[in-house]
Amino acid sequence: MNEDVRNIVLGVLATGVSASLGWLARTYLWRRGLRRKQAFFGLPSGSECLLVVNRMAGSERSVHATDVSALLELSALVMDCGARPRIVQHDTARQGLGEIAEFCIGGPYSNRRMAAHLPNLLPGLTMNVEQEPSEDRGMLTVAGESYRPEWGVTEYVVLARLTRGKGVRPVFLLCGQAAVTNQAAARHLARHHRELAGKYGTDGSFALLLKVVNSQAYGPDVVELVADVTRAALSAPSAAPAAPAAT
Secondary structure, X not given: OOHHHHHHHHHHHHHHHHHHHHHHHHHHHHHHHHHHHHHHHOOOOOOEEEEEEOOOOOXXXXXXXXXXXXXXXXXXXXXXXXXXXXXXXXXXXXXXOOOOEEEEEOOOOOOHHHHHHHHHHOOOEEEOOOOOOHHHOOOEEEOOEEEOOEOOOEEEEEEEEEOOXXXXXXXXXXXXXXXXXXXXXXXXXXXXXXXXXXXXXXXXXXXXXXXXXXHHHHOOOOEEEEEEOHHHHHOOOOOOOOOOOOO
């Protein structure tokens, strides 16, 4: 074998080895990212996930088209993890906490399961479900602050991940003042789950208050973080002091 042929053979071998090492490195990084994503969402390969959907205002069985879009975005996340989504209506969900991962969509006025989750999982946060006065409809209150919607201009949503111990599957709450805010929370979760996992870990709980800006023009795409309300939302409100007994 002359010198030129030997150099060609060595070059081909070096290229093959480099390509193989590159492929192995990319595969390793992809698998590590997938495992971290599965751990954050509580969705190991082959597992099942519960997607609890609310009803459209004024209807007992219909789902708002924007909430359907939120479901599609969450379903894509679930399937990316190699898991199976199971969609159920809010009033037919009969599932304990921590057995399988859950995404619960909508405010307590349109989602009975959310109405049960809030006082149980986020006792320091409330959403007003009364129709009157109209300016207080859907108002969120946490940490002594109230957040009223200005429909189509400024609306709020709580995005929370809650667990009850290591190894227990998480519950994700997307509790918004309007359907567009629910979709905004789903999109925010899809876009930022790596940063959230990095900040809170794959076993940690969090509750974020997000603001959807000018939804009538931008839909669910312009979202701002108002505050991390985890500590206040997870803490039960202090009981009011008892009135002194009459003498």
